[in-house]
Amino acid sequence: MVTRYKFSEKLFSLFNVVFLSFLALVCVYPLLYVVFASFSDPKLLMQHEGLLLSPRGFTLKGYALVLNNPNIRIGFLNTFFYVIAGTAISMILTCFGAYALSRKRVYFAKHILIFITITMFFSGGLIPFYLTVKGLGLNNTRWAIIIPSAISTWNMIVMRTSFMALPASLEESARIDGANDFTILFRIIIPLSKAIMAVMILFYSVGMWNSWFNASIFLNDRKAYPIQLILREILILNDKGDMLQVLHGVSAQSEDMYRQLVQYTTIVVATVPILFVYPFLQKYFVKGIIVGSLKG
Numbered sequence: 221m222v223t224r225y226k227f228s229e230k231l232f233s234l235f236n237v238v239f240l241s242f243l244a245l246v247c248v249y250p251l252l253y254v255v256f257a258s259f260s261d262p263k264l265l266m267q268h269e270g271l272l273l274s275p276r277g278f279t280l281k282g283y284a285l286v287l288n289n290p291n292i293r294i295g296f297l298n299t300f301f302y303v304i305a306g307t308a309i310s311m312i313l314t315c316f317g318a319y320a321l322s323r324k325r326v327y328f329a330k331h332i333l334i335f336i337t338i339t340m341f342f343s344g345g346l347i348p349f350y351l352t353v354k355g356l357g358l359n360n361t362r363w364a365i366i367i368p369s370a371i372s373t374w375n376m377i378v379m380r381t382s383f384m385a386l387p388a389s390l391e392e393s394a395r396i397d398g399a400n401d402f403t404i405l406f407r408i409i410i411p412l413s414k415a416i417m418a419v420m421i422l423f424y425s426v427g428m429w430n431s432w433f434n435a436s437i438f439l440n441d442r443k444a445y446p447i448q449l450i451l452r453e454i455l456i457l458n459d460k461g462d463m464l465q466v467l468h469g470v471s472a473q474s475e476d477m478y479r480q481l482v483q484y485t486t487i488v489v490a491t492v493p494i495l496f497v498y499p500f501l502q503k504y505f506v507k508g509i510i511v512g513s514l515k516g
Contacts, residue, residue: 257484262477282485295447306428313371318379319405338506340373364438376419382416429494451490
């Protein structure tokens with residue numbers, strides 16, 4: 221049977237396609253501009269005006285300068301550690317919290333959830349937060365980046381909702397067979413919740429990769445800086461020490477030209493790695509969000 225659409229429906233669909241295409245172009249073009257600029261010759265890039273639709277004089281000089289900078293290499297290693305260790309710790313704690321709050325036999329679970337939810341709207345403030353971290357002896361250590369932000373209240377609530385959507389008969393039959401809570405969680409609940417687990421891994425890893433504020437207030441040792449904090453110093457603070465290290469070997473006359481090229485290249489180098497995570501988790505993303513939001 222052939223479906224016939226009214227003229228108004230066709231016009232509305234056409235408008236949606238045109239509008240969303242324009243919106244996608246507006247969002248994508250700044251990213252493409254940075255990528256094209258990072259592969260451009262700095263002299264030609266400074267002379268160029270208007271839209272940049274392709275690299276101006278293809279060169280990899282910017283990437284050679286950035287990747288040879290020891291601060292950026294150290295920043296990448298630190299960030300990989302923060303992402304891997306932080307995501308692992310966050311997932312373990314979030315799973316424990318979500319599982320406990322999703323069980324009906326846990327006393328005062330709803331009341332505990334209310335107190336936990338309050339933290340989404342109110343906090344003690346930056347100074348008490350800093351004093352707490354300092355009092356725990358975490359200041360100027362890598363654990364100051366991982367431990368204080370180990371659990372996201374929103375992520376735990378979404379995961380709890382997903383766990384509650386699973387049939388209660390699974391837990392009951394497992395307990396009859398002698399399974400304890402750890403067995404039920406790791407052998408039944410988590411294997412059946414791959415979608416929400418993938419979404420939480422994506423959320424935590426992206427959040428940890430982009431994190432720079434906690435590092436800026438808790439870390440004094442530059443050897444522990446994540447890549448985003450180094451990126452901030454190069455792009456926003458225009459730190460001369462970092463920029464001089466990056467531009468080592470570049471003549472004084474060319475420094476201004478290469479400074480702009482290095483900024484574009486640093487953005488690409490700091491952004492591309494995390495983009496490779498999403499394609500592997502994409503098929504779980506929509507499903508996990510929907511499952512975690514249907515039942516409260």
